[in-house]
Amino acid sequence: MPILSATNSRRQAPVDFLPLQGTDYVEFYVGNAKQAAHFYKTAFGFQSLAYAGPETGSKDKVSYVVRQNKLTFIFTTSLRTGNLIADHTYLHGDGVKVLALRVDDANSAWKETTQRGGRSYMEPTTLVDKFGEVVLSGIHAYGETVHVFVERKNYAGVFMPGYREWTTRYNPPETGLLYVDHCVGNVGWNQMDPWVRFYEQVMGFRNILSFDDNDISTEYSALMSKVMSNGNGYVKFPINEPAEGKKKSQVEEYLEFYNGEGVQHVAIATKDIISTVTQLRDRGVEFLQVPDSYYNDLRDRVGHIDENLDPLKELGILVDRDEEGYLLQIFTRPVEDRPTLFFEIIQRKGAKSFGKGNFKALFEAIEREQSARGNL
Numbered sequence: 001m002p003i004l005s006a007t008n009s010r011r012q013a014p015v016d017f018l019p020l021q022g023t024d025y026v027e028f029y030v031g032n033a034k035q036a037a038h039f040y041k042t043a044f045g046f047q048s049l050a051y052a053g054p055e056t057g058s059k060d061k062v063s064y065v066v067r068q069n070k071l072t073f074i075f076t077t078s079l080r081t082g083n084l085i086a087d088h089t090y091l092h093g094d095g096v097k098v099l100a101l102r103v104d105d106a107n108s109a110w111k112e113t114t115q116r117g118g119r120s121y122m123e124p125t126t127l128v129d130k131f132g133e134v135v136l137s138g139i140h141a142y143g144e145t146v147h148v149f150v151e152r153k154n155y156a157g158v159f160m161p162g163y164r165e166w167t168t169r170y171n172p173p174e175t176g177l178l179y180v181d182h183c184v185g186n187v188g189w190n191q192m193d194p195w196v197r198f199y200e201q202v203m204g205f206r207n208i209l210s211f212d213d214n215d216i217s218t219e220y221s222a223l224m225s226k227v228m229s230n231g232n233g234y235v236k237f238p239i240n241e242p243a244e245g246k247k248k249s250q251v252e253e254y255l256e257f258y259n260g261e262g263v264q265h266v267a268i269a270t271k272d273i274i275s276t277v278t279q280l281r282d283r284g285v286e287f288l289q290v291p292d293s294y295y296n297d298l299r300d301r302v303g304h305i306d307e308n309l310d311p312l313k314e315l316g317i318l319v320d321r322d323e324e325g326y327l328l329q330i331f332t333r334p335v336e337d338r339p340t341l342f343f344e345i346i347q348r349k350g351a352k353s354f355g356k357g358n359f360k361a362l363f364e365a366i367e368r369e370q371s372a373r374g375n376l
């Protein structure tokens, strides 16, 4: 059928209606932004970048922006009660509010996503100062988390209009953290598939990997996880949902203490995980520990790796493999008093996805801590 084959030969890959250039920043709503910024500088090696507050015309809130390579974090605190930021902190404790994504056209990003059913958080808004303009827009995601689209191609200032440069004499060295690898969301019972559909339909993501409760279960608890990725793979958002087990799962513990759905962990890439984790540990970052037995059959499970086992074992770094290579990863303990948000440090050596072997080791480590908190 010549007509059909002619049609086929002209068929193009579907156009990515939401081209993303990566994560622009992660904004945390916290109880005390000044001290949070100090902690991330001291413990993680972030550098002071920008500040907004009453002195820059922001009457009711302050924000400190810190950066390390392509990783930008904002810590924001309300100066008063009775507003959305104060309410967020009261309800959730310190946590992630904004996963901001870099785009070429924030107007188009807003139009394409809201047309597909995304609920608007911020209509396209142009911010201007003497360094140029930044266009922001945004949509709601799970819980109170939002995605802000950031168009900054016409901006030459230090961060964005409304902020001034933040310089200080206190500049601890960096620790080799490079960029956001992925951000994981915890959602409620039966909510994983609706959020998978949201990322597929509203944002054009694909489900690249799924783990069910047979893959991810321990003696006591279980969860399900689906990994969503945008077209170029720069942005990955795995979604976790609790599953029935003998006891309360770690996702349920999170939902209880966060008072709802939210970001469970932010994974940060490094080129040298042994060096990065050694420095983080020396600077007070606490990591989950895996039992020594995890390393006994490691080479049988993952095959050849370039690293010596001793430092991996000493630091508690996990190793896993997908079809394309392997990855090294480790998880911090929660970084606030509520058992909610934590970080992952990850080094990819060929692997672009995730293996399932580490999940069990991770969850058993979390459960030991959950049990110590009396929440298992």
Ligand code: FE2
Binding pocket: 182, 184, 265, 267, 344
């Ligand atoms: Fe992760």
